[in-house]
Amino acid sequence: MSTLKTQYHHGDLTKSLLDSAAIIIKEQGVESLSMRKLADTVGVSRTAPYHHFKDKNALLCALAEQGFHEQERILNSLKSEKQQATETFKKYVHAYLEYALQYSETYDLMYGRTLWKAGNPSDSLKTASKQTFKAWIDWVEELQEKNILPNNNTPLRIGQTTWASLHGLARLFIDGIYLDKEDLSDMVEQMIKNLCSTST
Amino acid sequence: MSTLKTQYHHGDLTKSLLDSAAIIIKEQGVESLSMRKLADTVGVSRTAPYHHFKDKNALLCALAEQGFHEQERILNSLKSEKQQATETFKKYVHAYLEYALQYSETYDLMYGRTLWKAGNPSDSLKTASKQTFKAWIDWVEELQEKNILPNNNTPLRIGQTTWASLHGLARLFIDGIYLDKEDLSDMVEQMIKNLCSTST
């Protein structure tokens, strides 16, 4: 009954695995996450994780999925603040980049080739990502109506290109191409100018 | 003397390795390039490649470096065409995306985490990338003078954000986030509108 470890049945191995994995990738990068070391960290034998996740890919999908939920939480939280929509958008852009850099490894799983190209995105991951994308496009439409984002194309297209721009900036930092994080907020500000209809 | 294979000394193993590796990554992705299979493909023992490249990282760096040279060639070729600078810029954007998609695996090595974050970019790779970046920034300056790109910031900043946008678009396709390549040219057109000062 005690919540102490070293018992045969672990309690909630699924959760433990996810939590430990999240920490490991945040601190040491996805490439140094091995199923075996993870099992060891959690205090369980090599193959125990395979009874909770089909394979490594499935574990990573679950991590990515958590990221999508977190990101949606961020957007909703910002939208609930009562303020000028322009202000909300600017804050969102900053928040997006901040999230991407702070949880860069999770971000990489969410939007990187590991799962989407080299790997095999799970159905529920696909669902989560589609949902997040849809929420974004809907918001873009609102922003277009308020003349904050350009009206020279459909919400889908504007949403795609706008997001692509943010994503590109995020990736350059995440992947180690841009290293000087001093420049980040400057670049974000410029990006906002590029994206908004009202060039200042 | 004959250029036929199956001789102890291979002839130009360095080049053969690079060529085969380029084909393999293009056809099957970087993650399915193994040193051993590569050696086998080229018809040489497992460890022979290690006398030509310090390790796998070094081989990949060499591939990425070729990519930078190729990309610079593309830019120079476009700039040498006598035409409106606006036209040249538009063509460049299209060409950039085309290159990124056609040689997506090389592109990933050039600008992805494999080498820059998880790996260890060689000095000559760093040099090549810096050179390419500098050529880009110089051109951005010209484009600003001609009022094609916005003048509300330095060439460096505008170059960074503009490139980030292109890169982001490229990555979303490359990494399998955007799948519908029908939409590509549409999105590129919209991206150009976002980036240029003269919104149409």
Add this chain to the structure above:
DNA sequence: CTTCTATCTTGACAATGTCAAAATGAAAAC
């Protein structure tokens, strides 16, 4: 022909992902 040296090979090891079969223990059925 001998020696040198660049090039290539064989042997070996550790790390990894993951399958199959056996062991364990808690809960359900009796």
Add this chain to the structure above:
DNA sequence: GTTTTCATTTTGACATTGTCAAGATAGAAG
């Protein structure tokens, strides 16, 4: 309370990979 069942975990095993160390080979230089 005993037995049965089933989810959970373990041990054993295997193939793939990157890479090191030591030896083999052959063409060039003397």
